Amino acid sequence: MKKILTALCxxxxxxxxxxxxxxKAILEKIYKNxxxxxxxxxxxxYLSNQIGGRLSGSLNAQKAVEWGEKExxxxxxxxxxxxxxxxxxxxRGVTEIAYIxxxxxxxxxxxxxxxxxxxxxxxxxxxxxxxxxKGLEELATLGKEKIAGKVVFYNRPMQADLIQTFEAYGGxxxxxxxxxxxxGKYGAVGVIVRSMNLRLDDYPHTGSMSYGDxxxxxxxxAAAISTNGAELxxxxxxxxxxxxxxxxxxxxxxxDVQSYNVIGEIKGSEYPNEYMVVGGHLDSWDLGDGxxxxxxxxxxSMEVLRLFKEIGYKPKRSIRVVMFMNEENGLxxxxxxxxxxxxxxxNHVFALxxxxxxxxxxxxxxxxxxxTFTQVESWxxxxxxxxxxxxAKGGSGADIGPxxxxxxxxxxxxxDSQRYFDYHHAKNDTFDAVxxxxxxxxxxxxxxxxxxxxxxxxx
Amino acid sequence: MKKILTALCxxxxxxxxxxxxxxKAILEKIYKNxxxxxxxxxxxxYLSNQIGGRLSGSLNAQKAVEWGEKExxxxxxxxxxxxxxxxxxxxRGVTEIAYIxxxxxxxxxxxxxxxxxxxxxxxxxxxxxxxxxKGLEELATLGKEKIAGKVVFYNRPMQADLIQTFEAYGGxxxxxxxxxxxxGKYGAVGVIVRSMNLRLDDYPHTGSMSYGDxxxxxxxxAAAISTNGAELxxxxxxxxxxxxxxxxxxxxxxxDVQSYNVIGEIKGSEYPNEYMVVGGHLDSWDLGDGxxxxxxxxxxSMEVLRLFKEIGYKPKRSIRVVMFMNEENGLxxxxxxxxxxxxxxxNHVFALxxxxxxxxxxxxxxxxxxxTFTQVESWxxxxxxxxxxxxAKGGSGADIGPxxxxxxxxxxxxxDSQRYFDYHHAKNDTFDAVxxxxxxxxxxxxxxxxxxxxxxxxx
Numbered sequence: 001m002k003k004i005l006t007a008l009c010x011x012x013x014x015x016x017x018x019x020x021x022x023x024k025a026i027l028e029k030i031y032k033n034x035x036x037x038x039x040x041x042x043x044x045x046y047l048s049n050q051i052g053g054r055l056s057g058s059l060n061a062q063k064a065v066e067w068g069e070k071e072x073x074x075x076x077x078x079x080x081x082x083x084x085x086x087x088x089x090x091x092r093g094v095t096e097i098a099y100i101x102x103x104x105x106x107x108x109x110x111x112x113x114x115x116x117x118x119x120x121x122x123x124x125x126x127x128x129x130x131x132x133x134k135g136l137e138e139l140a141t142l143g144k145e146k147i148a149g150k151v152v153f154y155n156r157p158m159q160a161d162l163i164q165t166f167e168a169y170g171g172x173x174x175x176x177x178x179x180x181x182x183x184g185k186y187g188a189v190g191v192i193v194r195s196m197n198l199r200l201d202d203y204p205h206t207g208s209m210s211y212g213d214x215x216x217x218x219x220x221x222a223a224a225i226s227t228n229g230a231e232l233x234x235x236x237x238x239x240x241x242x243x244x245x246x247x248x249x250x251x252x253x254x255x256d257v258q259s260y261n262v263i264g265e266i267k268g269s270e271y272p273n274e275y276m277v278v279g280g281h282l283d284s285w286d287l288g289d290g291x292x293x294x295x296x297x298x299x300x301s302m303e304v305l306r307l308f309k310e311i312g313y314k315p316k317r318s319i320r321v322v323m324f325m326n327e328e329n330g331l332x333x334x335x336x337x338x339x340x341x342x343x344x345x346x347n348h349v350f351a352l353x354x355x356x357x358x359x360x361x362x363x364x365x366x367x368x369x370x371x372t373f374t375q376v377e378s379w380x381x382x383x384x385x386x387x388x389x390x391x392a393k394g395g396s397g398a399d400i401g402p403x404x405x406x407x408x409x410x411x412x413x414x415x416d417s418q419r420y421f422d423y424h425h426a427k428n429d430t431f432d433a434v435x436x437x438x439x440x441x442x443x444x445x446x447x448x449x450x451x452x453x454x455x456x457x458x459x
Numbered sequence: 460m461k462k463i464l465t466a467l468c469x470x471x472x473x474x475x476x477x478x479x480x481x482x483k484a485i486l487e488k489i490y491k492n493x494x495x496x497x498x499x500x501x502x503x504x505y506l507s508n509q510i511g512g513r514l515s516g517s518l519n520a521q522k523a524v525e526w527g528e529k530e531x532x533x534x535x536x537x538x539x540x541x542x543x544x545x546x547x548x549x550x551r552g553v554t555e556i557a558y559i560x561x562x563x564x565x566x567x568x569x570x571x572x573x574x575x576x577x578x579x580x581x582x583x584x585x586x587x588x589x590x591x592x593k594g595l596e597e598l599a600t601l602g603k604e605k606i607a608g609k610v611v612f613y614n615r616p617m618q619a620d621l622i623q624t625f626e627a628y629g630g631x632x633x634x635x636x637x638x639x640x641x642x643g644k645y646g647a648v649g650v651i652v653r654s655m656n657l658r659l660d661d662y663p664h665t666g667s668m669s670y671g672d673x674x675x676x677x678x679x680x681a682a683a684i685s686t687n688g689a690e691l692x693x694x695x696x697x698x699x700x701x702x703x704x705x706x707x708x709x710x711x712x713x714x715d716v717q718s719y720n721v722i723g724e725i726k727g728s729e730y731p732n733e734y735m736v737v738g739g740h741l742d743s744w745d746l747g748d749g750x751x752x753x754x755x756x757x758x759x760s761m762e763v764l765r766l767f768k769e770i771g772y773k774p775k776r777s778i779r780v781v782m783f784m785n786e787e788n789g790l791x792x793x794x795x796x797x798x799x800x801x802x803x804x805x806n807h808v809f810a811l812x813x814x815x816x817x818x819x820x821x822x823x824x825x826x827x828x829x830x831t832f833t834q835v836e837s838w839x840x841x842x843x844x845x846x847x848x849x850x851a852k853g854g855s856g857a858d859i860g861p862x863x864x865x866x867x868x869x870x871x872x873x874x875d876s877q878r879y880f881d882y883h884h885a886k887n888d889t890f891d892a893v894x895x896x897x898x899x900x901x902x903x904x905x906x907x908x909x910x911x912x913x914x915x916x917x918x
Contacts, residue, residue, distance in 0.1 A: 031620065031622070032620040035619045035620045036619050036620050160494045160495050160896075161490065161491040161494045161495050163490070163844065163845055163846060163900075164846075165896075198896060199894075199895065360819070360875050360877050362846065385622065386622055387622060387623075387821065387849065389848040389849075390846065390848075416819050416875065418819050418894055418896045418897050418900070419894050419896075419897070422894070435658075435877055435878050435881070436658065437619075437624075437657060437877045437878075438877050438878070441622075441877070
């Protein structure tokens with residue numbers, strides 16, 4: 001018996017080693033192909049420079065849908081289709097104007113932009129005193145008496161000493177998301193929010209906001225100001241608290257419009273009814289061309305399926321690339337995809353999202369059970385030659401979040417985050433800010449993880 | 460006895476844990492200070508934008524020496540001095556010109572730059588057929604018959620599928636360094652080398668070269684061509700092998716001139732006769748302002764000593780920051796420093812160099828014995844919160860190389876290398892290509908390693 005067990009152990013070890021060698025060889029193929037013959041950069045060039053910014057409900061978003069469908073069809077997948085979803089439509093209108101009048105006739109202008117979903121100012125703009133706060137708590141302590149009739153200026157910067165910049169973002173973004181809803185309760189007439197950017201520069205960064213349960217009459221216009229602008233405004237206010245702030249925006253929310261998630265599928269050879277999703281979001285904000293957020297995630301996800309075909313790997317499970325629509329201001333695409341999957345009883349076992357920029361990949365964050373995480377950790381040596389070292393439990397991605405249920409593993413690509421917020425939601429999120437190799441390494445890293453999960457399943 | 464041993468073990472463990480907690484706290488202070496109150500970015504701004512490119516022997520190099528001395532003095536170190544070193548002086552002259560004449564009167568121009576140390580063309584330029592090769596081996600197979608009287612065009616690209624770009628550089632740079640020496644032997648009249656750049660763009664990248672033991676009469680002018688230029692030239696040559704190539708450069712080598720390494724020291728409190736060096740090189744090529752190569756390394760090294768003072772850490776060993784002169788085209792500074800150290804019998808135990816760009820730090824490479832490397836590996840958990848994961852045996856840095864002897868540990872900072880060769884030795888190596896946080900994280904990582912080696916010594 002003991003001899004049999006020993007023999008079995010040896011066989012299993014040999015088998016394990018053979019598997020490991022095979023996996024190593026496959027990863028080598030994947031990385032080599034991505035770096036030498038990759039398509040992701042060329043795709044991103046088209047999406048960014050020929051289509052450009054593609055806010056939900058815009059003509060560009062529709063162009064992006066058509067482009068995505070065409071390119072997925074060109075990959076020769078088993079099935080490509082559009083999944084209808086109604087999305088919000090908000091337009092920025094003419095370029096926003098903001099300045100402060102420190103004494104009659106003496107004005108200083110600031111680079112600002114409306115937050116997505118903001119109401120406009122009254123026609124001709126508004127003019128009011130402006131009061132600086134460091135956040136929602138300070139606002140609450142000031143109360144109606146000190147806030148009513150004024151513009152509220154949220155100026156708590158992102159925390160520089162946090163190593164992962166997404167944490168610093170998480171610690172600040174309440175000002176942008178809920179700032180207007182809270183200030184509106186106290187009778188403020190407008191809101192200016194310091195841009196979510198660790199760097200001092202002149203780009204205002206837009207982003208989503210919510211009025212919560214405010215009545216229409218309480219909704220006030222909200223704009224982001226560049227970090228340099230915020231510093232200057234703060235200095236001027238320290239000198240003259242009575243200075244008048246002028247704000248003019250004519251953004252507008254329209255009726256919801258028809259749009260689509262774009263989906264492509266390779267049917268699984270062994271378990272066609274188990275689904276694995278890889279995706280990013282096709283929509284972007286309107287200021288830049290959305291190269292990092294999230295053109296990168298879109299083209300990397302496309303590249304996963306292209307690389308599988310290119311290296312001749314036939315997945316056991318059904319693999320879907322999903323270009324989600326409307327992540328930025330509604331998440332309608334992600335919700336719709338999950339809803340339809342549930343209605344159809346499709347068994348989703350794994351989903352991976354890339355929505356943190358096209359920078360050098362460092363690893364992944366996993367929302368999964370302990371057994372699956374242990375399995376992931378056993379794959380670490382496979383990734384070492386590619387300098388992929390970060391495997392942590394944590395969040396995944398906004399679009400795949402609605403798929404969450406017992407038994408599914410969700411994962412998010414984690415690229416280096418130091419420069420992400422220099423570009424996030426701003427005019428400078430453009431193609432030239434993406435490095436070809438960094439983008440390709442991300443795609444190869446995603447493909448490798450998809451391969452391993454397809455081969456070994458989740459636990 | 461057993462009880463005593465157990466008690467001892469417990470005490471050692473408690474002691475070990477206390478040490479670990481102290482180290483953890485010190486690293487936290489270092490990173491926080493570097494990211495919140497760091498000086499490296501401000502220093503780099505001055506060095507790059509107020510001084511600029513600082514080729515050995517130039518006026519700017521002298522300005523950089525004076526600036527370095529002034530700033531080190533301002534840090535309140537125990538001692539700051541200039542170490543004299545004679546350096547080569549080579550000047551580029553007027554902007555180089557290169558074009559090909561595919562038929563009489565029909566010309567196409569290319570972005571080129573002379574390699575550092577090249578001889579000029581004859582006055583008025585040279586004109587010859589040009590022959591493309593993939594490297595020195597192919598050149599040798601062609602021999603004198605096919606090479607004599609022609610310009611040789613080295614066009615082997617950097618290998619895209621190597622993950623660490625320095626490996627790809629190492630596999631190509633023989634064309635630049637030895638290309639003219641080899642082609643000169645076969646009677647070539649000039650050399651054009653594809654730029655050491657993985658990206659396709661329009662910047663020619665200069666760099667050092669050697670004529671080996673060629674006689675003066677055999678020395679031929681050598682220039683780099685941009686990667687896009689190389690692709691175009693190759694295409695045009697495929698169409699017409701008889702096309703005439705024109706090259707005009709008036710670079711010049713002068714007599715050696717006086718320059719300096721800039722050195723600052725904090726005297727060790729326990730072992731003042733053990734020296735630890737941290738440094739980079741103060742000189743740069745002349746095309747850009749040398750922000751990544753190696754302004755970053757200079758200001759990060761200065762920051763190490765500033766951070767020690769800032770957090771109140773008094774090193775046990777004598778810590779020196781060394782701004783080496785003339786790494787790029789002679790290594791005279793590094794050689795001189797080592798020579799003087801040897802003459803004075805100074806016991807150098809550790810040296811760290813940063814000369815791979817101011818990008819997100821990933822870790823270090825070590826040239827050391829096994830015991831020291833084991834010690835380094837025991838420090839890994841301390842670096843994990845800062846996403847520093849790469850600890851490998853290998854090279855260190857060119858300037859500290861001459862210090863190598865039995866018992867010394869040499870180390871090199873290893874930042875993310877994907878974008879380094881986009882800027883290396885080219886016009887676009889400028890301040891705006893450096894991210895403040897990435898630079899600061901590098902400085903903090905270097906400071907942390909210096910702290911640990913100072914505290915625990917080498918093995």
